[in-house]
Amino acid sequence: MKQIMLQAEGGLDALRLEDVATAPDPGPGQVRIRVHASSLNFHDYLVASIPGFLSTPRIPMSDGAGVVEAVGEGVSEFAVGDSVVSHFFPGWIDGPDGPSNFSTTPGDGVDGYARELVTVPAFWVxxxxxxxxxxxAATITTAGVTAWRALVVNGGLRAGDTVAVLGTGGVSIYALQLAKAMGARVIATSSSDEKLERVKELGADAVINYRSNENWGAEIRRLTDGRGADHVVEVGGPATLAQSITAARDNGHIALIGVLTGMGGEVPTAQLMAQQQRLQGLIVGSRRHQEDFVVALEATGIRPVIDRSFPLDDLRGAFEFQASGGHFGKIGLTI
Known part of the structure; x- marks a missing residue:
């Protein structure tokens, strides 16, 4: 079978296409899956692009979707021919206490899904x-479940709420779609007027170009008659957090799910405290969150927005396109 291996030195030059032995037959409690697709996330890009990020070679990609080819003894949840999708934190089945590291995350702490076949415990999918x-299906594992947890699980999204989404990446577009499907108002930001036109087509009620309006937090306040957004899906990190605090209403919810602008920076703590806002960091979700999200997707009819797809042997090209920032929604990987 074919797979991509990221050599230990790291960096996109360290991605290698290999032809290796097929995945083993499943043992008790396991399934073997023919992987057909993955999708790119910022986390995958960090793992692949930063030299020295890993200490050992690793098969990248945290998302994987495919068909069950064989089941091991004791597996009753899945049968041969079932379509399945991976889970970001395989050991986090349910409950509020999620992992605080990536030691079990495919493509980081363990081998991921940039390969044609994989044998894993059944509870991993x-x-x-x-x-x-x-x-x-490969788009839901990371981006989709993150948006679901931010707005529904942790945010308690209700019809009539106002949701602010930053940018037009996979999480933000999923958040927009979820919010609209559940009867919320959405204000979206981007540096591209062309992309803002596209989010309006997806249902955004108001849009802001954050390059031409650097005080976009105040603009969101203005657009909500001074009240602010009930929820802010914060993907930028240090360079955008202050504006998100301004944008959110008093006692509002800010879901910190990304660090696109850096790993650390100043936080206007006095303003955050005075406005009594809830700032919550989160990383994807549990297996139960994903199962509930799948039900919601089927009930609402939401379908993901995929900008373009790349073949497995051009994973480097896919990462380079991701790094350019030109995509809208998700980037797929066909396997």
């Missing part, structure tokens, strides 16, 4: 949404 392609 869930069923895919009914009627979805493998490429579509």
């Amino acid at each position: 869930t069923r895919s949404p009914a009627g979805w392609s493998h490429e579509e």
Whole structure:
């Protein structure tokens, strides 16, 4: 079978296409999956692009979707022919206490899904949404579940709420779609007027170009008659957090899910305290969150936005396109 291996020295030059022995037959409690698709996330890019990020060679990619080829003894949840999709934190089945590191995350702490076949414990995957392609299903593992947890699980999203989404990456577009499907108002930001036109087509009620309006937090306040957004899906980190605090209403919810602008920076703590806001860091979600999200996707009819797809042997090209920032929604990997 074919797979991509990221050599230990790291960096995109260290990605190697290999032809290796097939995945083993599943043992008790395991399934063997023919992987057909993955999708790119910022976490995958960090793992692959930073020299020295890993101490050992690793098969990259945390997302994987495909078909069950064989089941081991004792597996009753899945059968041969079922479409399944991976889970970001395989050991986090349910409950509020999620992992605080990536030691069990595919493509980081353990080998990921940039390969044609994989044998894993059955609880490492869930069923895919009914009627979805493998490429579509591969988008839910990281980006989709993150948006679901930010707005629904932790945010308690209700019809009539106002949601602010930053940028047009996979998490933000999923958050926009979820918010609209659940009866919320959405204000979206981007540095591209062309992309802002596209988010309006997806249902955004108001848009802001943050390059031409650097005080976009105040603009969100203005657009909400001074009240602010009930939820802010914060993907930028240090360079955007102050504006997100301004944008959120008093006692509002800010879901900190990304660090696109850096790993650390100043936080206007006095303003955060005075406005009594809830700033919550989160990383994806549990297996139960993903199962509930799949049900919600089938009920609402939401389908993911995939900008373009790359073949397995051009994973480097996919990462380079991701780094350019030109994509809208998700980037797929066909395997």
